[in-house]
Amino acid sequence: MRLELFENGVDSLRFGMDFYDNYLTLEDKYNPTSNPGYLKMAVISFHNCLELFSKKLLSDENELLIYRDLSDETLLGIIRHKKETHREIPLDYYVISDQINVLTIDYSECIKRLGIIYNLSKTQIKTLDAMGKIRNKVTHFGLDKTIDFHEILIEVNKALNLIIDFYYENLKKNGKEKHSLDPIYENLLDLIERAEIEEYESWEVYYADNFEFPNYTFDSLTENEKFKSELLTKGYSFEVELGAYSHSSNIIFRLLEKSGTVYKEIQSTNLPRLDSTIFTEGTTGGPIYFVIDHSKKILEEENHCYIYHNPKEHNEFEFEDHKFWEEDIQKRNGKLCYGTYFNEDNLIRIVESLL
Structure with a gap:
């Protein structure tokens, strides 16, 4: 055979x-x-x-x-034999023989x-x-x-x-x-x-341990009376939707108007191939508010969170195969975002930027 x-x-x-x-x-x-x-x-x-x-x-x-090696004498000899016999047989038919050693x-x-x-x-x-x-x-x-x-x-x-x-x-x-x-x-x-x-x-x-802190940080906003009071004076409230576990990878934050209508929404989208979680308005095109790079977070690098100065529209970001935010932070791109540590203070800044 x-x-x-x-x-x-x-x-x-x-x-x-x-x-x-x-x-x-x-x-x-x-x-x-x-x-x-x-x-x-x-x-x-x-x-x-x-x-x-x-x-x-x-x-x-x-x-x-x-x-x-196209200079291999055995290979060249096989080609010569094909030429002389006019046989239209693929080279690998000859090479596959255990008596011929062509690499x-x-x-x-x-x-x-x-x-x-x-x-x-x-x-x-x-x-x-x-x-x-x-x-x-x-x-x-x-x-x-x-x-x-x-x-x-x-x-x-x-x-x-x-x-x-x-x-x-x-x-x-x-x-x-x-x-x-x-x-x-x-x-x-x-x-x-x-x-x-x-x-x-x-x-x-x-990355279960990595997700515990974002869950804790979002949840802590619900107990931050000063933050809630400041939002109310501006006519807003909010709600946080977390998973059943403290390390859940699905997080939703909704900024609400007085009527209860959703004004803005931030949802987590996880991209395992990029070891990152992207927080967007929930559509395939963004806008993107910030990114958590788990590969840096697990190494305890300080700048593992990339916050965009202005929400970035990025069509089909879910299919990206490279960490585009690392390009966005470069000077040649006008520094569309900056790197920092993800904590409650920075989360509040992100929410306030939505107003």
């Missing part, structure tokens, strides 16, 4: 999906007894799938693109060539690079419960979405309606949906 690049990649994808599904259904994901390397094997399988799919795309453009490019070079030829975005290349690093990490060091599992889930889920958005479309065969990935396409979408829920919940657990 001859294993072709694409079919081999599909097999790796299937294996990865099975391992990932087993991991997601575990009740205790940190117990080494009940978790016999499911996530590790999923990472290895998905990484192998990405490499094979990438080499397939390169080979379809030019079959020489997947080989490391193909490694994963890093494969991604480099694919990125240039297919004009991949920085985000797509970053996702592919991250999978290579995670694969090396779990292969050489394994997984331990002290590792931040949400970070691995985030990168794996990005990779699966890349298979749907990029590889699926580009691996279609011209003139053929049926796609080799079609039989598992819906199952893959379902797996991604479940995995993203797990990613979010895992991220919430990891």
Whole structure:
């Protein structure tokens, strides 16, 4: 039986999906007894799938693109043989033989060539690079419960979405309606949906301590009589809606007019891939009032809260793949926001700026 690049990649994808599904259904994901390397094997399988799919795309453009050394005498000899015999057989038919040793490019070079030829975005290349690093990490060091599992889930889920958005479309065969990935396409979408829920919940657990202080700070406003009195003199009151737990990641603040009508609302939107919570008016376009960077908060950095001088309109900020507020704080952008510590005084300043 001859294993072709694409079919081999599909097999790796299937294996990865099975391992990932087993991991997601575990009740205790940190117990080494009940978790016999499911996530590790999923990472290895998905990484192998990405490499094979990438080499397939390169080979379809030019079959020489997947080989490391174009001066290799064996490779050149095979090409000469094809030319002399006029046989229209792909090079990999010859190279796959156990009697021939011709090296193909490694994963890093494969991604480099694919990125240039297919004009991949920085985000797509970053996702592919991250999978290579995670694969090396779990292969050489394994997984331990002290590792931040949400970070691995985030990168794996990005990779699966890349298979749907990029590889699926580009691996279609011209003139053929049926796609080799079609039989598992819906199952893959379902797996991604479940995995993203797990990613979010895992991220919430990891940053649970971080969320306690924002919850406490918002709640403390309800007991700040001076602040409430000053708002009343201006014709406003407010209400705070928190989750059932002290570390809830969902926070809503409503500024109310005398009639009880909502004048302004601030809602938390969590972005695990950016390790941040963005406080906006609740729409996909903002406006954005401030951001808490949990990766800095957990390291006890003072400037972990970014407050905008003027609420920022930012269309579809939920899909951003970089911390745009770090650019907004730079001088070249006119310092749209400033970094500080999140506390009650700064929260009051933010609320007062809404009036």
